[in-house]
Each structure stands twice: as structure tokens, then as C-alpha cells.
Amino acid sequence: MKCVKLIGLTIAFCLVFIPGNPYIGKASEDSQCFKCHTSAKKLIQITREIAKIRPAVKSIEIEGEG
């Protein structure tokens, strides 16, 4: 019985006193994805680089309403 109480108290302590949920914040600010995709300056640089190497994706022969 004592053992169950102890486990219960430990869980309650963790929930109350440990800040944040270990599963929260996985879309971390530290990831390179996040750092780059939240920086307009970096994205402008990269999309310019891409524009130089990527061929056109839309035919110029499209005519009329789709």
C-alpha cells in the first residue's frame, strides 16, 4: 500500500512541479527547419538560388479558363 502511495505522490509531484510537458515543444526552435523557415531573409536567399536552377513548372501554352 505504501508503495502505491509513493508512486502516486511521485507522479503528482512531477505533474505539478516539473515545468512543461516532455512531449510539448517538439517543433523545436532549435531545429534547422524552424530556424530557416522563420527567417524571411534566409528564405529569400534560398528561393533565389532555387529559381536559378529550377526549370519552369508551368507551360506557357496554357490558354483559357481552367
Added chain:
Amino acid sequence: MEPLAPHEKIFVDSDILDDENHGEIACIDCHGGNPDDPDWKTAHKGVVKDPTYPDATDACGDCHDEISENYTKSLHIGLRPFRVKIKRRANTNAAILNKLECAMNNHCYECHSSCGQCHISRPNSVEGGFLDGHLFQKRPPMREVCTACHGSRIDREYFGESEGLLPSIHKEKYMKCEKCHTGEEMHGDGKDYADRYEVENGPKCVNCHKEIYDREAKNVITHRIHKERASCHVCHAQPYNNCSACHVGKDKNGLTYYKTKASWFDFKIGLNPLRSEKRPEEFVTLRHAPVNWETFDYYVEDGLSNYNASPTWKLATPHNIRRKTPQNSTCNACHGNEFLFLLEKDIEDNEKEANKVVIVQPDLIPRKQKWQPK
């Protein structure tokens, strides 16, 4: 709609971290790639741009299980009506059918949506780009999503963007698409419908306008007389957009293209090609679909050899509803008014046979009335 600048399309708003549901999911969980690699070229190896198409189970299914279960049968994903209608007209030769299927994969089936392409970004068919910095949109914005695709017909009709025509009264009442087209309808109910007008939870005018047949209602006599005779649109729609002669192919760079002839605004009442218990009306508004005998000739000649198997003037539900329209101003604005009806002379010679079930013979045009209800 103007496309976004390239960097705007992929800019992520850092507020996404505050999204208590989706902010908990790491980029890599849905999109793959390497979040630790500072070189964008190698970091993007294996990245999935839209992890919700063609299967949304992994990306959305854990939380939105029912929606993702029905997902592939939703009209916006499965596109079964396209397939059914083209196959109905198609040549039955297996080799020709294969080439048609290839053409449809290159063109028709490219025009789909996905969870992501409604709730996160603009659809790919309109060049994509995040709606609001990858913040999840519970209700897709109508102009960036809904009418971005449904542009040449619905957008121009609903917003009244054609000379001499008014916007829909529903637009003036600030109604958004979702008011009639609910999330349940958009997400599908698990049935693989062959025609969008079969969808059971699709919009019905009487869902809101319940009282029109009540004894005390305004115009009750007119509504009761025309119930099951004419669809609501016959009296309450304005002229709407018609398309024709879509041709598809690939240019010298291998890029797909379509070419359509000029569209035109018109208003034509015809016989209901989908008459059923659900749609019992004899007369409905009809719209010419963007198809013709040579649509797929780039891929295969005579692909649509059964062209006459399906009308090219199709049941239409124009999105420019008004309470008062020229045709409902008096009884005889419509009754006896040949100009409003789809007659044989309105149809091109090579489409007369296909449309015989919708053409109104002169003796079916309602006769002029001497009496007018008040």
C-alpha cells in the same frame, strides 16, 4: 488570384509553437528530412512536401481518425465523378483506355485537394503557398482555397464579377462557403459517390429556407406550384458561366497544358438529367461542361468514341442566387419565353445526340399564364 512570392510560400510563422495541438509535432514527423543539417540542399533530402496526399493516415489519422478514414473517398481527393464521366464517354478498347487513363492522370487528377491543401496551404493547382505561415486553419479561407480552384464558375458568380450581374445574395449576407458546404460534406462520409449531386449531406436550399411552403409564407403559392417542377435555381439564379472545348496535351518541354475556348455567360433551363427522389424537379438550370470530342486527341485519337453517352449540358447549381431575377419578375417572364430554355437549335450539331435527354422540346415549355398569384 495572384500567386505568393516564392519565399512567402514557405515562410513559417513562429506562432505555430503556441498551437497546443499541432505545435507539439516536430517538422520531421510529417515532412521527413534532416532537422539537424544546416545545409538546405541535403537537409531536404527525402522531404515530403504534402504529407497528407495521397494518404493522410500517418500525418492526420492519429487525432482526426474518422476524417482520415473517409479521406480517399471524399470528392476532393478521390475525384471519382471525373473518372466515371470520362469513362462513360470513353472508347472501350483496352489500349485506348490505357492512354486515356494516362491523359487523365496527367491532367484531370492533378486537380485535387488534400488536408494540407485546404487547412495549411493554398492548393497545388493554384501554385500552393502557406495560407498563414503554416498556422493550421480550421476553416479554409474561401478565396485562397475554395474559389482559388472553383474560380471560373463559382468565384465569378458568387462575387458578381461579371459585367451586369450581381453577386449572390448570400455573399451580400457575408456567408462563406462553409455555411452551406459543411466540413462533413467536404471530408466525405465514406461513400464513393459517382456524382457530386448524389452526396447525401450536400447543401439544400430548404435547410435554411424551411418556411417557403408554409401557408403564411410570402410567395407560398408560387413556391408550392413549382415544387418538383423547377429547381430553386431556375427562378433564382442569374446567368452563369459555361465552358467548352477543353484540349489537353504536353508542350515541347514536357509540361502539361490545357486550352479552352472562350467561356460565356448564359442562362438555360433544360430537363433534369439526374431526376430522382432526391431531385424530382422536371426543369433545372444546365451548364455546358468543358469537354468535346477531341479533348484527349493529343494522347489518343477517338478516345471519347462514346461521347454521346452523356450530356455535355449538365445539371448546374449557379452560385449567384437573387431573390428577384428577370425570369421570376412575372409568370410570363418565364412561361412561354423560349429564350430561357435549352432548345435543339442552341446545341452544336455534333452534340445534339449527347444532349437529347436534356433538350426542351417546344411543347414542353410552360405556356403563358393569364393569371398571376399575388
